[in-house]
Amino acid sequence: MHGDHPDLALLQRSQAAIAAWLEKAVSTPTSQLAGGGAIARAEARLAELHEGRPGLLMPSATYALWVALRMLGTGPGDEVLIPKYDWAASLAVVLALGATPVVVPTDPATLTIDPAAAAARSGPRTAAAVATHLFGIPADVPALRLALPGVPVVEDCAQAFGSTLDGRPVGVLGDAAVFSFGPGKRLDVGELGALMLRDDGLRQRALQLSAHPIRQRLSGIPAPEAANLSIRPHPLAAVLLDAALDADDAQAAILERRRLADALLANTDIDVLGVDARRGVADRSVPVLAAQAEATRLPRTLKAAYGEVLDIEAIVEGAAGIQRIAFITAAPPPLEFPTLRPTASSSHELREGR
Ligand SMILES: Cc1ncc(COP(=O)(O)O)c(C=O)c1O
Numbered sequence: 001m002h003g004d005h006p007d008l009a010l011l012q013r014s015q016a017a018i019a020a021w022l023e024k025a026v027s028t029p030t031s032q033l034a035g036g037g038a039i040a041r042a043e044a045r046l047a048e049l050h051e052g053r054p055g056l057l058m059p060s061a062t063y064a065l066w067v068a069l070r071m072l073g074t075g076p077g078d079e080v081l082i083p084k085y086d087w088a089a090s091l092a093v094v095l096a097l098g099a100t101p102v103v104v105p106t107d108p109a110t111l112t113i114d115p116a117a118a119a120a121r122s123g124p125r126t127a128a129a130v131a132t133h134l135f136g137i138p139a140d141v142p143a144l145r146l147a148l149p150g151v152p153v154v155e156d157c158a159q160a161f162g163s164t165l166d167g168r169p170v171g172v173l174g175d176a177a178v179f180s181f182g183p184g185k186r187l188d189v190g191e192l193g194a195l196m197l198r199d200d201g202l203r204q205r206a207l208q209l210s211a212h213p214i215r216q217r218l219s220g221i222p223a224p225e226a227a228n229l230s231i232r233p234h235p236l237a238a239v240l241l242d243a244a245l246d247a248d249d250a251q252a253a254i255l256e257r258r259r260l261a262d263a264l265l266a267n268t269d270i271d272v273l274g275v276d277a278r279r280g281v282a283d284r285s286v287p288v289l290a291a292q293a294e295a296t297r298l299p300r301t302l303k304a305a306y307g308e309v310l311d312i313e314a315i316v317e318g319a320a321g322i323q324r325i326a327f328i329t330a331a332p333p334p335l336e337f338p339t340l341r342p343t344a345s346s347s348h349e350l351r352e353g354r
Contacts, residue, residue, distance in 0.1 A: 010190055014236070017189075017243035024242075030235045032057075033212045035219065038238035045245050046179075046194055051172045054203040055196040056210070057241075059233040061158040061180035062089040064195040066096060067210045067231060068176040069128055071202060072152045074099050078127035081148075083113040083134070084313045085323065090130045090156060091312050099127065103313040110274050111287065111309075112139030115147040128152045133160035133170050134309070136186075136257075136283025137274030141165070141173035154178065158193075161186055162250025162282030171196045176206075181241055186282060187248060189240035192233050253282040261286050263302065285327040 005011070021038060030037030039057055046055040058064035074080060076098035082090040085106045094101040105117045111134050118129055129151055131139040136159050145153055153174035157163075160170045161179055171177035181192040197203040207219050210231040216224035261275045264286065273287045285305070305327045315321035 013243070014190075014240060017240045018236070020243050020246070021239045030238065032232040032235050032238075033214045035211075035215045037235070038242055039235055042238040042241045042245070043194075045242070046196065050169055050177075050196050053172055053196045053198065054200055055194050056203065056206055057233050057238055058178075058193040058195050058210070058231060060182055060191060060193040061156065061178045062093065062193070063210075063231045064178035064193045065089055065093045065130070065154065065156065067195055067206050068154045068178060069093055069097055069099075069130075070209055071206050072128050072154070072175065074127045077125065079123070079125045080127055081113070081118050081121060081129035081151075082312060083130070083132050083139075084311060085111050085134060085309050086130075086132045086156070086312050087134075087158065088310055088312065088315065089158070090132065091315065100125075101312075101316060102126070103316060104129075106134075107140075109271075109276075110137045110139065110279075111135065112137060113144060115140060115143040118144060119147040122148055122151060126151055128154060130154050130156055131174060132156035132158075133163055135274065135285070135287050136160045136163045136281045137287075138163050138165035138170050138173075138279050138281070141170075145174075152176075158185065159283065160281075162248070162253055164254070164280035164282075166278050167280075174198075176202065181237075181244070186253065186284075187241070187244045189237055189244055192237040192241055250282045253284075254280040257281045257283055257286065260302070264288070288326050 026037055028036030030039060032039055042057055043055050047053055058067065069080065074097050078099040079102045080094045080099050081102050081104050082094060083106050084103050091101050102121050104121050105114050106112055107114045113131050129144060129148055131141050131144055131153055133139055138160065141153060141155060155171055155174040155177035157170045157177050158180035163170045165173065175198045177196040179194040181187045181189045195206055197206060204221060207216055208221055208225045209228055212230050212232065213224040213226050261272050264270055264272050270288050274281055307325055307327055309323050309325045311321040311323045
């Protein structure tokens with residue numbers, strides 16, 4: 001193997017994961033079509049970590065979000081509440097389903113969807129709300145549910161695997177939840193996502209919308225839907241996730257982030273985002289207000305780095321929608337997004353509440 005191979009780290013992790021899988025006693029072959037082996041095991045392990053909620057592996061969080069919103073019946077004529085600051089997956093999926101995105105302001109202390117603002121923008125056409133736990137900081141999903149009675153809530157946990165709210169893991173607070181194990185995520189297996197569901201009925205519906213007919217039949221669906229998009233990940237991604245879960249310690253990640261936040265709170269007069277008694281944040285960096293990061297003397301061990309977050313409201317209005325944001329980090333700075341340009345399809349169909 002070439003020591004300077006650009007894929008060295010991913011390939012070495014993959015080799016180690018396959019070697020570990022060969023040592024494990026398994027009863028069924030790994031198959032996405034049948035839902036066996038590493039696929040079944042990864043789905044069972046995710047369920048164990050999420051209060052027994054059933055789950056399905058997906059190729060990515062974006063596909064998982066499409067399945068979630070489609071499963072909840074979102075289509076043309078419907079509106080979906082999405083947060084102002086977010087990755088663009090929520091916007092892309094709402095548009096792909098022919099529905100109308102309604103952008104909701106975020107709570108400045110957590111950068112997550114503001115429940116009162118969501119209620120103000122909801123109406124008879126509201127089909128669902130997406131609560132993204134941006135930067136690993138849990139959105140207040142219980143408050144959102146109280147503010148939106150009868151509206152299904154999908155949690156976007158792409159950046160928040162392992163984070164907790166009131167002692168419960170994110171991913172169990174809404175009707176469905178999506179996760180990403182893709183590039184740059186805390187657990188990165190190259191590409192992979194997951195969809196967690198409130199109950200077995202929703203899982204069966206999600207299987208019908210996304211799984212190969214063989215798997216639908218094996219899962220007890222009497223009349224499998226053949227004309228679906230057959231959305232399924234490569235089975236080796238499940239082998240990699242199994243190894244990544246073996247090595248993961250979400251509690252240690254939460255404690256490390258809390259130490260970093262405490263160091264900031266003790267040494268500076270900065271407003272640290274997403275730090276309170278209710279939230280455990282399993283993410284490396286701590287977002288803060290940019291002007292304060294510049295103005296504050298930081299302890300020597302910490303650095304202010306600058307990343308970017310997407311302003312979804314600006315994107316639907318046809319602007320580039322890149323918002324600079326500061327992070328205080330003890331680890332390497334977050335990846336910067338390339339400059340994104342809105343597509344024609346993302347600049348129409350916005351309904352900015354009523
Ligand atoms: C908040 C959020 N949602 C969704 C996604 C999409 O995840 P994936 O790349 O697995 O589709 C990302 C990825 O960056 C994200 O950060």
